[in-house]
Amino acid sequence: MIDMATLLAIVLMACVTYLTRIGGYIVLRNRALGTRATAVMEAAPGCVLISVIAPSFVSRNPADLAALAVTILAATRLSMLPTVVIGIASAGLLRHVMG
Amino acid sequence: MVASGPHRNGAARPAVMSISQAAASEAVDGRSGSEFRRGVMSCLPVLLGTVPYALVLGAQARQKGLSALELPMMTGLNFAGGSEFAAIQLWTSPPHIVLIVAITFLVNSRHLLMGAALAPFLRHLPRRKAFAALFFMCDESWALGLADARRRAGANVTPAFSLAYYMGAALAMYGAWVAFTTAGALLGPLLGNVEPYGFDMAFPAVFLVLMAGMWKGVAAARPWLVSLVVAALVYLLVPGAWYVAAGAVSGLASAWLMAGDA
Numbered sequence: 001m002i003d004m005a006t007l008l009a010i011v012l013m014a015c016v017t018y019l020t021r022i023g024g025y026i027v028l029r030n031r032a033l034g035t036r037a038t039a040v041m042e043a044a045p046g047c048v049l050i051s052v053i054a055p056s057f058v059s060r061n062p063a064d065l066a067a068l069a070v071t072i073l074a075a076t077r078l079s080m081l082p083t084v085v086i087g088i089a090s091a092g093l094l095r096h097v098m099g
Numbered sequence: 100m101v102a103s104g105p106h107r108n109g110a111a112r113p114a115v116m117s118i119s120q121a122a123a124s125e126a127v128d129g130r131s132g133s134e135f136r137r138g139v140m141s142c143l144p145v146l147l148g149t150v151p152y153a154l155v156l157g158a159q160a161r162q163k164g165l166s167a168l169e170l171p172m173m174t175g176l177n178f179a180g181g182s183e184f185a186a187i188q189l190w191t192s193p194p195h196i197v198l199i200v201a202i203t204f205l206v207n208s209r210h211l212l213m214g215a216a217l218a219p220f221l222r223h224l225p226r227r228k229a230f231a232a233l234f235f236m237c238d239e240s241w242a243l244g245l246a247d248a249r250r251r252a253g254a255n256v257t258p259a260f261s262l263a264y265y266m267g268a269a270l271a272m273y274g275a276w277v278a279f280t281t282a283g284a285l286l287g288p289l290l291g292n293v294e295p296y297g298f299d300m301a302f303p304a305v306f307l308v309l310m311a312g313m314w315k316g317v318a319a320a321r322p323w324l325v326s327l328v329v330a331a332l333v334y335l336l337v338p339g340a341w342y343v344a345a346g347a348v349s350g351l352a353s354a355w356l357m358a359g360d361a
Contacts (some may be wrong), residue, residue, distance in 0.1 A: 002166070002168060002169055002172075003166075003169070003193070005193040005194055005196065006165065006169050006193075006194060007169075007172075008196060009186075009194045009196045009199050009200070010169065010172050010173045010176060010177065011176070012196065012200045013173065013176075013177045013182065013186060013199065013200055013203045014173075014176035014177045016200055016203050016204045016207070017177050017178070017179050017182060017203060017204075017207050017210070018234060020204065020207040020208055020209075020210035020211050020214075021207075021210045021214055021233045021234065021236050022214060022230060022233050023210070023211045023214060024210065024211040024212060024213065024214030024215030024216070024217075024218060025214040025215070025217065025218045025221065025229060025233055027215065027218075028214075028215045028218040028219070029218050029221070029222070029229075030222075033219075035358055036355050036358040036359065038358075039354050039355065039357070039358035040351050040354045040355050040358070041215065041216050041219075042315075042319070042354070043319070043322040043323070043350060043351060043353075043354035044212050044213075044215070044216045044347075044351060044354075045213075045216055045242065045245055045309075045313060046310050046313055046320065046322070046323040046326070046350075047212075047322055047323060047325075047326040047346065047347050047350030047351055047354070048209050048212055048213060048238075048326075048343075048347045049238075049242065049306040049309060049310055050306070050310065050323050050326050050327045050330070050346070050350075051209075051326045051327070051329075051330040051342065051343045051344075051345075051346030051347045051350070052181075052209070052238065052306065052343055053302065053303040053306050053307075054326075054327055054330035054331045054334055054342060054346055055331070055334045055342070056300075056303045057327060057331050058331045058334060058335055064300075067297070067300055068300075068303060071300060071303060071304045071307060072307055074304070075304065075307035075308045075310070075311045076311050078308075079308070080141070080144045080145075080305065080308050081143075081144040083304050083305075083307070083308045084144045084145075084147055084148060084301050084304045084305060084308075085144075085147075086304075087297075087300040087301060087303065087304030088147065088148070088296075088297045088298055088300050088301055088304070089297065090297070090300070091297030091299070091300035092296045092297030093297075095297060
């Protein structure tokens with residue numbers, strides 16, 4: 001069963017999302033960047049990533065903050081898979097021990 | 100240092116090295132199947148965190164009245180988890196279409212920056228391929244693809260951006276996302292709350308490792324700190340999903356200002 005209003009909402013969501021995906025590429029595709037714009041583009045990935053996960057840094061749960069600290073430490077030393085495993089395990093364990 | 104393209108660093112290297120590197124890169128790009136596999140493999144740790152998150156979204160959507168056919172349409176056509184969570188939170192029957200589309204744009208506005216950061220690496224691709232590849236650009240596929248392109252640019256591999264690697268990571272993500280959100284909608288109430296098990300920490304863990312890979316010293320990371328502080332404050336003080344846009348934009352503004360000092 002597909003409801004027409006639901007279908008319309010989903011199709012419009014998909015259109016808007018696709019526009020955000022191609023918008024930056026279309027604007028910058030054939031353009032050389034100046035010094036400042038280059039600095040901005042170099043900082044952009046980190047700025048977006050840290051903004052998305054910022055809520056984890058101000059969690060009200062001390063166990064979550066402790067697990068985040070462990071995960072940061074792991075991320076500076078280890079590769080992706082061990083860091084993810086340590087992050088999940090420390091969050092699970094600390095929530096049970098401290099929560 | 101390499102966001103504006105792979106060419107700048109190349110000139111300083113000895114010619115012999117760049118020739119052998121170019122030969123090596125041709126061999127690598129000739130085996131796009133192995134590049135695709137490399138992309139899928141690098142995405143596997145990311146999926147550890149995504150699968151529980153997808154199951155939860157499917158279960159929540161079912162509770163809000165979406166059918167097990169409508170939900171995969173949403174996750175398959177829209178393919179942007181953050182906006183889908185926001186939309187499901189706001190979902191009513193019938194849905195408030197303008198509100199849901201506006202929130203979707205707001206949550207996904209970071210894609211504009213992400214596409215802009217990727218654009219210099221996509222110049223060697225025909226427009227048709229780039230537009231198709233960008234449909235699959237999510238936080239994870241973008242971050243893996245960009246980090247890989249920067250690494251390859253640093254090693255003078257051309258082209259720096261490996262489309263097969265990116266598509267491997269992106270399609271692994273896409274398949275898992277659609278499959279497991281659907282599974283969540285079908286299994287729904289059997290699941291309960293998965294948060295106590297810590298799977299949600301996979302998301303920050305992945306992002307932190309990617310940022311560690313982008314680390315270029317304290318000075319270059321100052322805009323990140325600005326983003327973190329502003330995003331955290333906005334998250335605490337302003338309801339809704341504004342914190343991502345506020346954090347990203349303030350970090351970029353500080354990068355713009357700091358570039359003037361140097």
